[in-house]
Amino acid sequence: MNAAISIRGVEKRFGDRVAVEGLDLEIARGSLCGVLGPNGAGKSTTLRMVLSILYPDHGTVEVLGGSALAAKERIGYLPEERGLYRTMRVGEYLAFIARLKGVPRAGLAARVRGWLERIELGGVEHRRCQELSKGMQQKVQFIAAVVHEPELLIFDEPFSGLDPVNAVVLDRLVGELHREGRTILLCTHQMQQAERICERLVLIHRGRKRLDATLPEIHARFDPRTLAYEPLEPGACSALELATLPGVHSVQPSCDGRGFSLALSAAARPQELFELLLRRGSARRIELERVSLEDVFVRVVRQVDGESAAEDARKELEHGKGD
Amino acid sequence: MARVTEIAVREFRTTVLTKAFLLAAIVLPAIFWVLALALPFLLRPSHKPLEGALAVVDCDGRLAAAVEAEFDGDRLVRERERRIAELQRKLEGVLPDPVRELLEEQAQGTLSAPTPVVRVESSVDATDLEDFRHRVRAGELLACVRYESGVLTLAQETNRYDLFLSEGLTRQQVEDLQGALGRAVVTARSAAVGVDVAQARAALASPVPVAITLREDGVDVQENQIAKMFVPLAFMLLLWSSVWVTGNHLLTSTIEEKSNRVIEVLLSAVSPLELLAGKVIGQCAVGALMLGMYSGVGLSAASSLGYGHLVPPDKLVYLGVYFVMAFLMVAATMAAIGAAVSELRDAQTLLGPVTLLFTLPLFTWFFVTENPDSVFAHTISYIPPMTPFAMVLRVASVESVPGWEIALTSLVGFGGVVGMVWAASRIFRVGILLTGKPATPAELWKWVRRH
Numbered sequence: 198m199n200a201a202i203s204i205r206g207v208e209k210r211f212g213d214r215v216a217v218e219g220l221d222l223e224i225a226r227g228s229l230c231g232v233l234g235p236n237g238a239g240k241s242t243t244l245r246m247v248l249s250i251l252y253p254d255h256g257t258v259e260v261l262g263g264s265a266l267a268a269k270e271r272i273g274y275l276p277e278e279r280g281l282y283r284t285m286r287v288g289e290y291l292a293f294i295a296r297l298k299g300v301p302r303a304g305l306a307a308r309v310r311g312w313l314e315r316i317e318l319g320g321v322e323h324r325r326c327q328e329l330s331k332g333m334q335q336k337v338q339f340i341a342a343v344v345h346e347p348e349l350l351i352f353d354e355p356f357s358g359l360d361p362v363n364a365v366v367l368d369r370l371v372g373e374l375h376r377e378g379r380t381i382l383l384c385t386h387q388m389q390q391a392e393r394i395c396e397r398l399v400l401i402h403r404g405r406k407r408l409d410a411t412l413p414e415i416h417a418r419f420d421p422r423t424l425a426y427e428p429l430e431p432g433a434c435s436a437l438e439l440a441t442l443p444g445v446h447s448v449q450p451s452c453d454g455r456g457f458s459l460a461l462s463a464a465a466r467p468q469e470l471f472e473l474l475l476r477r478g479s480a481r482r483i484e485l486e487r488v489s490l491e492d493v494f495v496r497v498v499r500q501v502d503g504e505s506a507a508e509d510a511r512k513e514l515e516h517g518k519g520d
Numbered sequence: 521m522a523r524v525t526e527i528a529v530r531e532f533r534t535t536v537l538t539k540a541f542l543l544a545a546i547v548l549p550a551i552f553w554v555l556a557l558a559l560p561f562l563l564r565p566s567h568k569p570l571e572g573a574l575a576v577v578d579c580d581g582r583l584a585a586a587v588e589a590e591f592d593g594d595r596l597v598r599e600r601e602r603r604i605a606e607l608q609r610k611l612e613g614v615l616p617d618p619v620r621e622l623l624e625e626q627a628q629g630t631l632s633a634p635t636p637v638v639r640v641e642s643s644v645d646a647t648d649l650e651d652f653r654h655r656v657r658a659g660e661l662l663a664c665v666r667y668e669s670g671v672l673t674l675a676q677e678t679n680r681y682d683l684f685l686s687e688g689l690t691r692q693q694v695e696d697l698q699g700a701l702g703r704a705v706v707t708a709r710s711a712a713v714g715v716d717v718a719q720a721r722a723a724l725a726s727p728v729p730v731a732i733t734l735r736e737d738g739v740d741v742q743e744n745q746i747a748k749m750f751v752p753l754a755f756m757l758l759l760w761s762s763v764w765v766t767g768n769h770l771l772t773s774t775i776e777e778k779s780n781r782v783i784e785v786l787l788s789a790v791s792p793l794e795l796l797a798g799k800v801i802g803q804c805a806v807g808a809l810m811l812g813m814y815s816g817v818g819l820s821a822a823s824s825l826g827y828g829h830l831v832p833p834d835k836l837v838y839l840g841v842y843f844v845m846a847f848l849m850v851a852a853t854m855a856a857i858g859a860a861v862s863e864l865r866d867a868q869t870l871l872g873p874v875t876l877l878f879t880l881p882l883f884t885w886f887f888v889t890e891n892p893d894s895v896f897a898h899t900i901s902y903i904p905p906m907t908p909f910a911m912v913l914r915v916a917s918v919e920s921v922p923g924w925e926i927a928l929t930s931l932v933g934f935g936g937v938v939g940m941v942w943a944a945s946r947i948f949r950v951g952i953l954l955t956g957k958p959a960t961p962a963e964l965w966k967w968v969r970r971h
Contacts, residue, residue, distance in 0.1 A: 250787045250953065266791065274788035278955075280781030285534070296526045297789035341785060 200259070201226045201349050201380040202247055207256035209242055209404075216242040218404040220256070224382060226348075229375045231395035232384040233490065235510065239404040240384045241277055244351055247382070248274055261349060270299040273347040277354040277384075279338045281326040287313070287337055288322035291344055298345035312340045317366060332363045339367060343374065350374060353384045368394070388490035400494055402510060407497045419488045419496060422463075424470060427456030429479040444470055456482065523790045527798025528805065535769050535806045544765070545810050549817050570636035570693050572662040575652040577643050579669040582712075584642030586704035587665070591638040600635075636696060638662070656686045663689075665701055672709050681705070751830045752889045752916035758814050759843055759912050760882060766807035767850035770799055771867060774858025774952075783952055792949040800851045807847050815839070838915045841930065846908035848937045850878060852944035856964070859951035866958035881909030892917040901929045904936025943968045 202224040209217040217239045224230050232240050245251040246258050249265040261268040282290055291309045300308065313319055316336045321329060326337065335358065343350065355371070356364050371394060375381050385391050391398060398415065400408035410418065428434055436448040439457055444465025449458045461467065467485050474483055491511075499507035535541055574591075576584040589595060641661075643652075652664040663685045670678025681701065685694065710717045732740050777783045786795055815836065822828050853874055861867045884906075888897045892914040900910040911929050915921050950967040951959060959967070 245953075248788050249791070250784065269789060272788065274785070276781075276784040276788070278781045278784055280783075280785070282534075282777075282782055283780060293526065293530055294785065294789065297523050297786070299522075338785070 199226050200224060201228075201261060202382065203257075203259040204243070204247070205257050205259075207243075207246060207253040207258060209239075209246060209251065209253050215404050217246070217253070220401075220404075220406055222399060222406065222409065224380060226380050227378050228397055229371075229381045229383065229395050230397045230399060231391035232382060232399045232401060233386065233388055233391050233494070234401035235386055238386075238401045240386075240401055241353055242404075243401070244274075244353055244382070244384055247351065248272060268349070270345065271348045273298075273342040273345065273350045275339055275342040275350075275352045275355055277357070279335070281334055281337060283327040284325055286323055286325055287318075287329070290326060291337065291340055294341045295344045298347070300345045309340075309344065312344055316340060316370065331358065332360055335359055336363065336366070339370070343370075347379070349380045349382070351382045351384070354386070355383065356385070356387065356390055388494070392490050398490070400497060402494070402498055402502075407501060408493070415490075415493055416487060419493045422461040422465070422467075423486045424459040424461060424467065425451065425456060425482060425484045425486050426459055426474055427451070427480060427482040428477075429481050431455060433478055442470065442473055458486075524794050524798040524801065527786075527790065527795060528802035531773065531799050531802025532805045535766075535773070535803065536809065541806075545813060549814060553817055553821065568690055568693065569634045570638050570662060570696055573639045573641055573660070574662050574697075575641045575643070575648075575655070575664040576667070577646060577649050577652065577665070578667040579644060581642060581644050582672070582708050583667045583704060584640060586708040586711075587701060588640040588642075589707070590700040590704045591636060591640065593635055593637070596635040636700075638700075653684055656684050659686055659688075662686055663697060667705070671705055672712050674709070674713070748830065748917075749889055751827075752913045753885050754818060755835070755839055755912050755916040756882070756885055756909055758811060758818070759839065759846055759909065760878075762807045762811040762814070762843065763847045763850045764878065765810065766803045766847065767854040769806060770803045770851050771854040771858045771871075772864065773799065773803075774855055775861060775864050775867060778858070778862055778952065778955065787952070792952055793945055795952075796855055796945055796948050799855065800848070803851060804844070804847055807843065811839070811843055835916055838926070839912060842908035842912045842915075842933075845930070845933045845937055846905070849905040849908070849940050852937070852940040853878075856944040856947040856951070859948040860964055861951075861958040862955045863958075869958065870961070870964075878905060881906050884910065885913060888913040889917050892921075901925070902932050904933055904940075907933035907936065946970070 200223045202222065204220055204222040207217055207220040208215070220239075220243060222243075232243065234240050242251060246253050247260055247265055249258075249269065258265050261271050285293070288306065288309055291312070292305050295305055295309065296302070310319075310322060313322060316339065318333060318336050318340075321333065321337075326334060329337065339355070342352070352371070355367060359367060371381065371383070383391065383395060392412065395412070397411045398408070399406060408415070426439070436450060436457060439445060439448045439459060442459075444462055446460045446462045446465075449460070450456075451458055459470075461470070471483055474480060495507050495511050498510040536545075574587070576587050578584055641652075643649075646666075649664070649666055652661060655661045656664050663683060665684075666682045668678060668681070671681055683698070683701065685697075689697075707717050710720065734740055777786065790798070819828065819831060822831060857867050857870045857874065860870065881900075884896075884900060887894070888900070888910060891897060897910060897914055900906040901914065903910075907929055911921070911926070911933070915926070946968045947959075947964055950970065951964075
């Protein structure tokens, strides 16, 4: 495997607290990988070790084929706790960061202007950072991470605090950068966002990796085998009637009371059941439900750490949604 | 190294190109310089001469006559001319020409001021005193003086007189009056014992020393001891202010980067040590700029006043060396404190003892300058962080500190710098990413020891 990041047996402690424990991770070059987990799971600590901001107590971290320290100029980083020099002008700030990342002085101003245009911030080059709105500042911070056009991009909670319009702009740019062949490691606790963007997902909980798979693999592995059915006419059929259908293990009314949730037996064939339901009359919705990443996360934690830990994980995820 | 340079340049520019720096480093010294030039003019006395009548009561009229002679217009002018001539004689060869000319100019100004016009009313009848007192109270007389007969004897217990003053006299007028009345007694008493006052005064005048230092290089230099005392102080204040001001800039910029959350972006591009080095170099350049500007102003002032020889080039070289030593000590400490806290107000707790430590050398100025070869001066020269401050005082105080001692104290001083920078870099590396509660001294010590 041609790995952009290779983490082997990494452990990191802060005093008595274990932040990361026994972490093994390989991120392929050119991939777009999401690192997921609730707040405090150890995601940011892992990223900081990849960037040589922190060093592991045990284990090794290899980035772009060498030490993380040597690869700093080839990495772009948008930290979760991000900031700007408030009194510096936008153009000066971006040029300063670019220079630190090894961009030659020649053509730097044009490059900065180009990025500002690309992110829909044209004309703010000479304004002081403190004069920009929060959304604009976040875009400037994003440019600071990509202005040197690095091979590896690490985004820690890139969408947090962004309004929907700016989130779409950033979303588009992340996609463009990925299509340009850059490796992107995206760290977030917003599972839906990661599911929409990432090719591969790594779930981390309490410093340990709990899952590492591509999205299709996750869907296949955590197939819920649940069919959502909503007849066009309410009351056209009952739960008892549906329970008699072949392959149906049990039936529960849906939360909104308009339809039903059919749990399928292991031997059931969803396609045959689709046809049977259509023959019973017109339907507003027949859908083989896709498992949510939140559910996957809770199930993984349950399998490894037990019911109590799973309940805690669910609460942590709920808590994180507010961020 | 390129990254360190970028950080240093940013640090330098953001510190120097601010209104606060321009005010502190350029405008204020300029104001002081202008004030110093204007001081002789501003301090020129605005003399309000005595004008009016003075009553004298004495037993036989001899003292009244002496007082009247004191206020004789021609005699007053002659006396002033005599004093200025005496001043010129005292200053000749003692002070450099620019200073002497300045003082003489002031004296000429005083000479051209109007002389007192005092009319003396006298009485040998003690009962007239009450009437004179009423007239003083009513503002008809400037004052009234009563001399007892014993004042003309040489007995100390009767060497006094009573003076009744009207309201509204200035301090200078009262001093002029008392001076004249006192001199009148001395004149009358001298006449009583057959002594010529002018001769006696001339006989009692101490000779003026014209000290000339014969230097090894064959140049003879007239020394001014007071100026020699203040040169070391000027050196130390230059050193202290430049390192302390820039050290504080380093502290605030580090805290700003932490509180702005820009620190993590920086650390994704440079190592903590590169960041620390860049910041220290940048602020060192700021300090050097300040030192250069203040030294330049001071030197030009000293040269224009004829004191340039008190600051030879080798002493300026030492000032530069000790600036680097002192700056690195202060910078290491400030960077460590800045990394250990998240807010400026949190820094105050740690800053207190550090301020005390670095202010301590200021209090040693007098003792070290008075006796630069004392045990005390030698001892503090070998105790970092006192070393650069003590040595700059000693080097500026005496003609030459032995070369071996400069080498040894430099070794000790820069050894202290290495230790402080090492400890600061360890604190910086750990503390720079931490937010929230400020670190305690015990925690700082733990960070230093942590591998």
